[in-house]
Amino acid sequence: MGIRQLGERLITVAKTKREARLAAAREALAAQRRAEARRKRLRNAGIAVGTVLVVVAVLVVVKLTASPAKSTPTTSAAADVVQKVTTVPAATFDTVGKGTVSNPPVPISGQPALTADGKPLVLYVGGEFCPYCAAERWALVSALSRFGTFANLKQAASSPTDVFPNTQTLSFFGSSYTSDLISFQGVEAEDVDQKPLQQLTPEQQANFTKYDAPPYTSSDARGSFPFVNFGNIALQIGASYDPTVLAGKSGTDIAAALHDPNSAIAKGAIGSANAFTAAICAMTGNKPADVCNSPGVAAYAGKYGG
Amino acid sequence: MAEAVRGRAARAPAGRAVPAWVPAVTLVLAVAGLAVSIYLTYEHFTGSTTLACSDNGVINCLKVTTSAQSKVLGIPVAVLGLVYFVAMIPLCLPVAWRDPRPLVARARLVASVVGVGFVLYLLYAELFEIGNICLWCTVVHVITVALFGVIVFAGALSDPDDV
Numbered sequence: 001m002g003i004r005q006l007g008e009r010l011i012t013v014a015k016t017k018r019e020a021r022l023a024a025a026r027e028a029l030a031a032q033r034r035a036e037a038r039r040k041r042l043r044n045a046g047i048a049v050g051t052v053l054v055v056v057a058v059l060v061v062v063k064l065t066a067s068p069a070k071s072t073p074t075t076s077a078a079a080d081v082v083q084k085v086t087t088v089p090a091a092t093f094d095t096v097g098k099g100t101v102s103n104p105p106v107p108i109s110g111q112p113a114l115t116a117d118g119k120p121l122v123l124y125v126g127g128e129f130c131p132y133c134a135a136e137r138w139a140l141v142s143a144l145s146r147f148g149t150f151a152n153l154k155q156a157a158s159s160p161t162d163v164f165p166n167t168q169t170l171s172f173f174g175s176s177y178t179s180d181l182i183s184f185q186g187v188e189a190e191d192v193d194q195k196p197l198q199q200l201t202p203e204q205q206a207n208f209t210k211y212d213a214p215p216y217t218s219s220d221a222r223g224s225f226p227f228v229n230f231g232n233i234a235l236q237i238g239a240s241y242d243p244t245v246l247a248g249k250s251g252t253d254i255a256a257a258l259h260d261p262n263s264a265i266a267k268g269a270i271g272s273a274n275a276f277t278a279a280i281c282a283m284t285g286n287k288p289a290d291v292c293n294s295p296g297v298a299a300y301a302g303k304y305g306g
Numbered sequence: 307m308a309e310a311v312r313g314r315a316a317r318a319p320a321g322r323a324v325p326a327w328v329p330a331v332t333l334v335l336a337v338a339g340l341a342v343s344i345y346l347t348y349e350h351f352t353g354s355t356t357l358a359c360s361d362n363g364v365i366n367c368l369k370v371t372t373s374a375q376s377k378v379l380g381i382p383v384a385v386l387g388l389v390y391f392v393a394m395i396p397l398c399l400p401v402a403w404r405d406p407r408p409l410v411a412r413a414r415l416v417a418s419v420v421g422v423g424f425v426l427y428l429l430y431a432e433l434f435e436i437g438n439i440c441l442w443c444t445v446v447h448v449i450t451v452a453l454f455g456v457i458v459f460a461g462a463l464s465d466p467d468d469v
Contacts (some may be wrong), residue, residue, distance in 0.1 A: 038462070045462035049455045052422055056429060056451075063433040161437055163369040247374030 020130040071192040072157035074171050082153055084255035086145035088151055093296035095261035099240035103243050105234035105279045107304050114232040119281035125208050125275045126226040127190035129159035131195020132239035133226040139272035141170055146291045147279055148179025155251050159192055164243045168251040230279040234304050241268030279304045328460040332398035339449040340391035346384040346442055370440035375431040388445055390421055414457055422454040
């Protein structure tokens, strides 16, 4: 090997070594960049998941440190609300018919007539806290207003801590009802906080104990609210329609919706009112005729033996 | 070494490889979520009469599942949960994790973000609008958040250059 060849070989080896070092440096740099990118991606992922967990924690902490839900106090009913509930047009009743009623009053037979003041009696027992009672009162007041007149109705809301919380409604507490055809006794046994409100008379208690129990309802539902006895002819125990339709609505909204036969509220409450009316007509011997023979009530023809 | 790594990893979309445990964990979570959603949907349409849950105190499944917030645009939330997990299962199958199309990865990530966003809304509704917690719903919420976490970290752990 000549000196020239040796020199060329040394140069080649030097070049190869330098290229190898450069390649190694490039690879190290790329690996460093990949590691950095991976750390950045992991940090972003951690931020995303951490944000979700922080939001969850904040929601829970705010809830735990917030003051407890307050019950809505019972007040005198607004005049426009009472006016609307008690004057639902006959055409609305007739258009709704059965509506979306899922649990109408159940007829019973062979029982002694339930009366008060010489007239057939409708007995209601419920509680202001009770969301199902809240739903039923709209229907009951609408129906009873076809036979008589209410005074001093109250406006209330169901319990904020029960199902269907804060369902806006009326209350029979402190109210009165007059009719030539029937008597009505509305007992709100407990207030919105489930504290005792009205005491049942011995007669009311006896009726409630007998009929809000098997075989008229399940043993699980014994003594449950609402309980409505239509003259010992038919019993309404529990809600007759889905209270969900009332969720988030004010008393004014609900009262207005009762006049709209296409509203979900009217289909539930006015449909129920037609069923209640049919049961009451069976108590009054189909009086008044214009009410008892109306198409909306006829939807329940024969169900209650009227 | 690279071959060995590839042998233990599922191929994620856009040429990324995710740790081998990711497809299995996400699939198990999605199937578990679907199972609970089926149960809640069944209970929704049968009046929640057999819902195995306390109905007293803060824990009250019945109150939550019958609340106004139990429907969104008229669709029961339980059904939305069912649809969500039905959609997530194919996105979490090993074959989907190996799918090289970026669309699949994006769909999986977007779905998990939508899911966790909905969970936060439902948690807010339970705590502040309904005032009660539904245990079965909470199980679904935990699964959804876990699914979101795994999908997000899987994306972070995968190496774009490890093709």
